[in-house]
Amino acid sequence: xxxxxxxxxxxxxxxxxxxxxxxxVEEQPKAEILSPLPCDTMYFGESFSFKISLNDNTxxxxxxxxxxxxxxxxxxxxxxxxxxxxxxxxxxxYSNSWIxxxxxxxxxxxxxxxxxxxxEKTGTGKYDTGDYHxxxxxxxxxxxQVFTTRDVKILYRS
Amino acid sequence: xxxxxxxxxxxxxxxxxxxxxxxLYGRVTDEDGLPLPGASVVTRDFRFNTTTEPDGxxxxxxxxxxxxxxxxxxxxxxxxxxxxxxxxxxxxxxIVLHPHQQLLDEITITDDHIQxxxxxxxxxxxxxxxxxxxxxxxxSLMKSLDKLPGISAMEIGSGQSKPVIRGMGxxxxxxxxxxxxxxxxxxxxxxGLEIDQFGVExxxxxxxPVSLMYGxxxxxxxxxxxxxxxxxxxxxxxxxELHYSANNQLMAGSFNLQARKTNWFSAxxxxxxxxGDMTVPTDTINVYxxxxxxxxxxxxxxxxxxxxxxxxxxxLGKSLHSAxxxxxxxxxxxxxxxxxxxxxxxxxTAAHFASHRDVLFPKQEVNHLKLINRTQYFYGDHSxxxxxxxxxxxxxxYNEYISHGYMPYVLPEMTDFPDDLERGFDKYxxxxxxxxxxxxxxxxxxxxxxxxxxxxxxxxxxxxxxPAFTQWLSGIYVMDQYKxxxxxxxxxxxxxxxxxxxxxxxxxxxxTPVQSDTSTNFEFVERAPELIRFFGSWSGSLGLxxxxxxxxxKVNIGKSYRMxxxxxxxxNGVNYHHFSFEKGDSSLNPEISYQMDISLxxxxxxWAVQISPFINYFPNYIYLNPGxxxxxxxxxxxxxxxxxxxRVFRVGGEIQSQIKLNKYLKLGATAEYIxxxxxxxxxxxFPLPFSPPANVLLSLxxxxxxxxxxxxxxxxxxxxxxxAQNSIVPPEQKxxxxxxxxxxxxxxxxINRQSVHVYVVASNLFNIRYLNxxxxxxxxxxxxxxxxxxxxxxxxxxxxxxxx
Numbered sequence: 011x012x013x014x015x016x017x018x019x020x021x022x023x024x025x026x027x028x029x030x031x032x033x034x035v036e037e038q039p040k041a042e043i044l045s046p047l048p049c050d051t052m053y054f055g056e057s058f059s060f061k062i063s064l065n066d067n068t069x070x071x072x073x074x075x076x077x078x079x080x081x082x083x084x085x086x087x088x089x090x091x092x093x094x095x096x097x098x099x100x101x102x103x104y105s106n107s108w109i110x111x112x113x114x115x116x117x118x119x120x121x122x123x124x125x126x127x128x129x130e131k132t133g134t135g136k137y138d139t140g141d142y143h144x145x146x147x148x149x150x151x152x153x154x155q156v157f158t159t160r161d162v163k164i165l166y167r168s
Numbered sequence: 169x170x171x172x173x174x175x176x177x178x179x180x181x182x183x184x185x186x187x188x189x190x191x192l193y194g195r196v197t198d199e200d201g202l203p204l205p206g207a208s209v210v211t212r213d214f215r216f217n218t219t220t221e222p223d224g225x226x227x228x229x230x231x232x233x234x235x236x237x238x239x240x241x242x243x244x245x246x247x248x249x250x251x252x253x254x255x256x257x258x259x260x261x262x263i264v265l266h267p268h269q270q271l272l273d274e275i276t277i278t279d280d281h282i283q284x285x286x287x288x289x290x291x292x293x294x295x296x297x298x299x300x301x302x303x304x305x306x307x308s309l310m311k312s313l314d315k316l317p318g319i320s321a322m323e324i325g326s327g328q329s330k331p332v333i334r335g336m337g338x339x340x341x342x343x344x345x346x347x348x349x350x351x352x353x354x355x356x357x358x359x360g361l362e363i364d365q366f367g368v369e370x371x372x373x374x375x376x377p378v379s380l381m382y383g384x385x386x387x388x389x390x391x392x393x394x395x396x397x398x399x400x401x402x403x404x405x406x407x408x409e410l411h412y413s414a415n416n417q418l419m420a421g422s423f424n425l426q427a428r429k430t431n432w433f434s435a436x437x438x439x440x441x442x443x444g445d446m447t448v449p450t451d452t453i454n455v456y457x458x459x460x461x462x463x464x465x466x467x468x469x470x471x472x473x474x475x476x477x478x479x480x481x482x483x484l485g486k487s488l489h490s491a492x493x494x495x496x497x498x499x500x501x502x503x504x505x506x507x508x509x510x511x512x513x514x515x516x517t518a519a520h521f522a523s524h525r526d527v528l529f530p531k532q533e534v535n536h537l538k539l540i541n542r543t544q545y546f547y548g549d550h551s552x553x554x555x556x557x558x559x560x561x562x563x564x565x566y567n568e569y570i571s572h573g574y575m576p577y578v579l580p581e582m583t584d585f586p587d588d589l590e591r592g593f594d595k596y597x598x599x600x601x602x603x604x605x606x607x608x609x610x611x612x613x614x615x616x617x618x619x620x621x622x623x624x625x626x627x628x629x630x631x632x633x634x635p636a637f638t639q640w641l642s643g644i645y646v647m648d649q650y651k652x653x654x655x656x657x658x659x660x661x662x663x664x665x666x667x668x669x670x671x672x673x674x675x676x677x678x679x680t681p682v683q684s685d686t687s688t689n690f691e692f693v694e695r696a697p698e699l700i701r702f703f704g705s706w707s708g709s710l711g712l713x714x715x716x717x718x719x720x721x722k723v724n725i726g727k728s729y730r731m732x733x734x735x736x737x738x739x740n741g742v743n744y745h746h747f748s749f750e751k752g753d754s755s756l757n758p759e760i761s762y763q764m765d766i767s768l769x770x771x772x773x774x775w776a777v778q779i780s781p782f783i784n785y786f787p788n789y790i791y792l793n794p795g796x797x798x799x800x801x802x803x804x805x806x807x808x809x810x811x812x813x814x815r816v817f818r819v820g821g822e823i824q825s826q827i828k829l830n831k832y833l834k835l836g837a838t839a840e841y842i843x844x845x846x847x848x849x850x851x852x853x854f855p856l857p858f859s860p861p862a863n864v865l866l867s868l869x870x871x872x873x874x875x876x877x878x879x880x881x882x883x884x885x886x887x888x889x890x891x892a893q894n895s896i897v898p899p900e901q902k903x904x905x906x907x908x909x910x911x912x913x914x915x916x917x918x919i920n921r922q923s924v925h926v927y928v929v930a931s932n933l934f935n936i937r938y939l940n941x942x943x944x945x946x947x948x949x950x951x952x953x954x955x956x957x958x959x960x961x962x963x964x965x966x967x968x969x970x971x972x
Contacts, residue, residue, distance in 0.1 A: 038901075071796025074805025103577065107805050109798050147805055153794030153851075153898035155807045 039066035039150040046144075046162050049092035053167045054104070054137055055129030064112065064119045064148060071114060071149030073121055076107035080141040080161065092161045095140045104128075104137040104164065114151040127164065139165045192228040192252070193260035196220050196240055204265060206968030207242035208400035217484070219401035219968070225260070240265065241400070290659045290711025290724045292375040292767050292780050294319075301368055303914060303927045305411055305960045307418055307443065309365035315886075317822035317838040318375055318780075320860055323952075324944050325470040327418075327443050327501055328360025332942060333375055334782070334820060335842050335860050336388035339733050342378075345393045346493050346540050348557035349382065351597040351623065355634075355735045357743075357944055359563065362497050362536040363393060364476035366409055366422035366439040370394040376765040376782065377728035379707035380661045383619055383643045384731045387761050396435060396480050396493060399428040400968075407964040411441075415956035416470070417524070418443035426480075427969075433491075435480040444524040445502075446470045449937040449954040453506070460506045463521040465954070471525050472501035490543040497536045502527040503565075507948050530567040530590065536560070549608070555601040565591045569630060572742060574680040583677060585628050592628030597621065615647040615661075625734070627674075633741035633750065635674040635696035637734045641667045660710040667731045671699040671738050695740045696752075703758050705729040720769035728763070732756040736790050736811045742799075748899075749799040749806035750792065756813060761786050774828045781821030789816040791857075793850050794898050814849030816856060818842065836867040846897075854897040858942050861893035861903065879923075881915035893941040903946065906938035914960075925962040932956060 045061040052058050064070055081098045104127070112119060130136045144160040196207045203224025210217035220226045228238075241247040245265035286293055294316060306312045310321035310329040321329035322337055331341050338357075343350040345363060353359045372392040379386045399405060406425035412418065419442050426435035445466035453460045453467075462468065475498045482491025505520065505528075520528060537560040544553045567590040569579040579587055603617040623639040647661035679690040709726035739752040767780040793812040798805045820842035827835045841862040844855045869884040892905040914927035935955040939946060 072798045072807075074798040076805055100577065105577075107573075109805055114796065145805075147798065147807065149794075149796040149798065149807050151796050153796060153807075155794070155899060 037067045037150075038154040038156050039064060039070060039148050041065075041146065041148050041156055041158055043146065043158065043160055046160060049161060049163070051163045051165060052127065053165055054127050054139075056167070057124050057126040060121075060123045060125050062121045062146070062148075064121055066117055066150040066154075068117070069114045069151040070112035070116055070119055071151050071153075072109060073112055073146070073148050074107065074109040075144050075146040076105065077142055077144050077164075078105040079103040079138060080143050081138070083141070092141075092163075095163075098138075098140065100138055102131060102134045102136065102138055104131075104142070112148075136166070137164075139163075192238075193225070194227075194263055195223070195225045195260055196242070196263045196265060197224050198245070198265060204242050204245070206400060206403055206966075207240060207245075207265070208403075209238055209240050211238055217401060219403070287715050287720055288657050288713055290657070290713045290722050291378060292722065292724075292765055294373045294375075296371045296373070298369050301365060301371070302409070302925065302960055302962055303912070304929065305365070305927070305958065306929075306931075307413060307416065309361055309363055309368065312365060313371070313373075315865065316373065317824055317840050317865075319373060320942050322357075322858075322942055322944050323940075324358050324360060325446060325467070325472070325501060325504065327416075327441065327470075327472045327474065327499070330354075330359065330361060331391055332858070332860075333373070333389040333391075334840075335818075335844070335856065335858060335942070337858075339385050339730060340387040342382045342386040342390045343393065344382070344390065345395055345495075345538070347542055347553075347555040347601060348538070348540050348559075348599050349621065350393075350538075351559050351595060351599075351621075352534075352536055352561045353563050353593050353595065354385075355733045356563075356593075358503065358532070360499070360501070360534070362499065362534055362561070364395075364422075364437070364439045364474075364478065364495070364497060366420075367395045367424075367437050367476065367478055367495070368393055369397045375780070376724055377707075377709065377726035377761055377763040379665075379728035379730075380645060380647060380663050380709045380726065381617075383663070383665055384641060384667060384729060384758075387728045387730050387759070395478065395495065396491070397426075398482075398484065399426045399433050399435070401428055401430060402969040403428055403966065404969055405964070405966040407962055409960065409962045411958065411960045413443070413956055413958040415953050416443045416446045418958075424478075429969075431484050433480070433482050433484065435478070437476070437478040439474075439476045441474040442525075443473075444471045447954050448951050449935050450951050453948065453950055455506045455948045464524070466524050467504055467950070468520045469502035469505050469528055469531070471527050472499060473527075474499040487546045488543070489546075490541065493538075493540045493542070495536075495538045497534075499534050500527055501532050501534075503530045503532065504945070504950070505530060507945060507950070529588070530565065532563060532565045534564075535562045549606075551605045553601070553603040553605070555599070557597070557599040559595070559597040559599075561593075561595040561597070563593045564589060565629070572631070575630070575678050579630065583630065585630060589629040590631045591633065592626075594626040594628070596624045598623075611651040613649040615645075617645050617647075619643045619645075630677070631741065631744075632674060632676070632695055633743065634735045634739045634752075636672040637738075638670045639668065639734075641665065641731070655714055655716050657713045658711070659713075660708070662706070662708045665703075665705055665707070665729065665731075667703045669699075669701045669703075669731070669734060669737065671696060671701075671734055673698040696738045697754075699738060699754050701732075701737065701754070703731045705758050705760070718771045720767070720771070722765070722767040722769075724765045726763055726765075728761045730759040730761075730790075732758065732790060732811075739811075742806055743809075748794065748809045750809050751811070753811045756790060756811060757788055759786065759788055759790050759813075761789075776824075776826045778824045779821065780823075782819070784816075784818040786816040786818075788813040789846070789856070791816075791846070791849070791851070795850075812849055814851065815847035816844060817847055818844040818856070832871050832873070834869045834871070836869065837864065839864045843895075851897055855895045857897050857900055859893065859895060860942050861891045861905075863888060863890040865889075877918050879916040879918050881913075883913035884911070886910045886912070890938075899947060900941075901947075901949075903939050903941035906936060908936055908938065909933040923964055925960075925964075927960040927962075928957070929960075930955070930957045 042063045045059050079100055081100050083094050142162055142164045146158050149155045196204045205220055205222045207220045209226050216228055218226050237249045237251050239249045240263050242265055301312050304312050307327050308329040310331050313319050314321045318334050320332045322332050323329045330337055333341050339354050352362050374390040378390050382390050404427045409422045411420040422439035424437035447465050448467050478495045480493050540557045542555050566588045571577050599621045601619050606614040621641040625637050627636045643663055643665035645663035649659040651657050674696040675692045675694045680693045681688045682691045707727050707729050711724035714721040736756055737752045737754050739750045743750050763784040765782045770777045791812055792809050794809050797808045799808050822840045824838045844859050846852055846854050865888050867886045872881045887909055889907045893903040910931040912929045917924045932955050937951045940952050
């Protein structure tokens, strides 16, 4: 009986030693939005620079961001405290999304992209103005994802 | 030397002389020698049964020479089994039943035939009785069993949880109720068990690869639930139960009634549970980078209700037993709004904070209806068992319409689903099991069986994750148990399964702009193409059990298999709980697992130890791998998770030990540990997700002597220490170590010959804020429930209806 037990222990030890554990610090990517700034105002028909500083221990993956209205003052939790316009119903709201690849071998990267907001929607005309926000997701090459937001106002330049 | 034990129980009286050869006389009394009228005496196979007379005496008149176990039971007393060899003793046997007084800290074993089963089986089995569940009752069935080594509950809010055996859950654990595989939406993370925990009479947990008996999915183990007990002859019995939990203001009640004439028995049960929002020891929760404020430390919208109804009707004849079991379980559960939905755009914070008991959007409504018939026919030493089952499982997730990606901003009126139905899953299952048992001599037991199951799954709602499908499963098996001698028993078996999954095509109900070389076209994107897959696989096991004096050894080697689920083959949508876009792989192979389990048992007079290690290898574990790509068509830019297969190695086990310090005081310690590694694929070197951290549970129990009307009083204190889980795989985060204290006490009050059981459990005594690595909400760093005091009261009654 004792012999059997010692064989079993030995076998499991051998099996254990065959397995090499992943020797990395598992970490999520870090992101700092440089532009637009919190509560910035931007205008339909104009361009702005989307700038974000990225950092990860193993390398980056993708970045995606989208913009949608916040006329209902919906909340994602801890936000910048911008002054919101009164709550209103959307009629012709603007929304869009973008996806870009990031260099998977780089640990640090400054992502910069010029985004042009359309002046109006073909067929339905001018967009609703007021509170909008950006949703930003960043992945690293291991599959970790972080998520951040930015509140802005989008208006028509008078 | 099992027999010695029984001899002790047999006191011979010389009141009667034996007149006929096949007659067995006896008398059943309590410890004080008072007769127990209406006690039930049955043979283990239920073929011969009788009830004691007003003076406690009974006679069994058998036409055949039967030598086997007689089981003597009486409500409120420990069931006893007596093994008798033929010819019977010439004097009537005297049987003394002892009142229930059970161990608290581990599974209660009151029954000798259960003890024998546990010893002789080559598989690691634990059994929890109804009493154990009542004493340890928590908000949901699996949570009540959470303390057992190797078992954990994946909690979804406070009212639901799913079973996890050694870190594996979902479709890798099979749950059966009354013999039929429980088919609900196991693949879904937010799906509970949908079984009324008040109705569970006995629950059996098999750890290890048991595909041999249960077919596909039984990779990590099986939970067998028996939701009926056979009432004593000519009796009417029942109970009322009440349960209250302070943490989420849970109130539950259950009432049951069962009766038996000679051959016919019937039972009904109605249970209802209603609970408010769960209280957590924190004011804010970080959902990814968001901080969500909580009102009054209540986890918003986690209230719910559950109702369950059960009817049993059966016939117990000399050679035919047949019974119908009908259960209907309905529940409504709120989902924590910020954890469900990409962004709870329409979360009306004021409405959510207004009441802690209401259920608002998002919520799910589930209905599980089940009709089972179990028919067993005995002839000679053989028996044939036929189990038939019909199940209807309807699960609807409701939410206000939210457009994601290219979904229209406002829901058009012409859609063919309700406006607020986010996802609907309807599952209809037909099952049939046929088993032939052939016992040759006293040594060999052969079982040959056939299982067939057909499923039809429909989907509904404005949001898509898995397509509709139908599924056939069928398997044949042969299993043999052979007793080499009194100490050694070997068992083994082979099984072959075939299965077919037929997945229907699904296209979006809205149009998406698709870029081609020259232009942008608006298309109804096909999310899942039609797919037909056939699967076939061998499984088998070989085991040995050895019992000598106070030592026991079990060794079992098995191969198990699991057919990929339609979610793994064809999902193509956003999982709102995890901010992920899940993509199935239609070419996945059936998952195979090889596992060796060992169990070593020492059972001395003052101490007991059980060590149960396992080694496990998967050549193709199916794993949801988070990639770095993001999805385009669905718009919102979610991270893509792909189903992949990789080689996986696991090793681990549990240690249970107990020391009797004195007559009343018992010290217990259990520990569990699991190590896992992926040996290939994109996550090579990483462990598997949801790996439970090492933990130790220490308990001290004090069983006091009876005091006036207080019977079997007890008190216990428990200390759980869980190590940090630093072995993680994306998207998981490290979980820090924690320790939690809890208290429990209770007693049976005897007031005017009426028993009233009162049990109290105080968990997370110091209101510690901690995270559970195996929790469904771990990804959003949701802490576990804060301090909770729960109270259970059970009032049983029993009436004999013997003729005058």
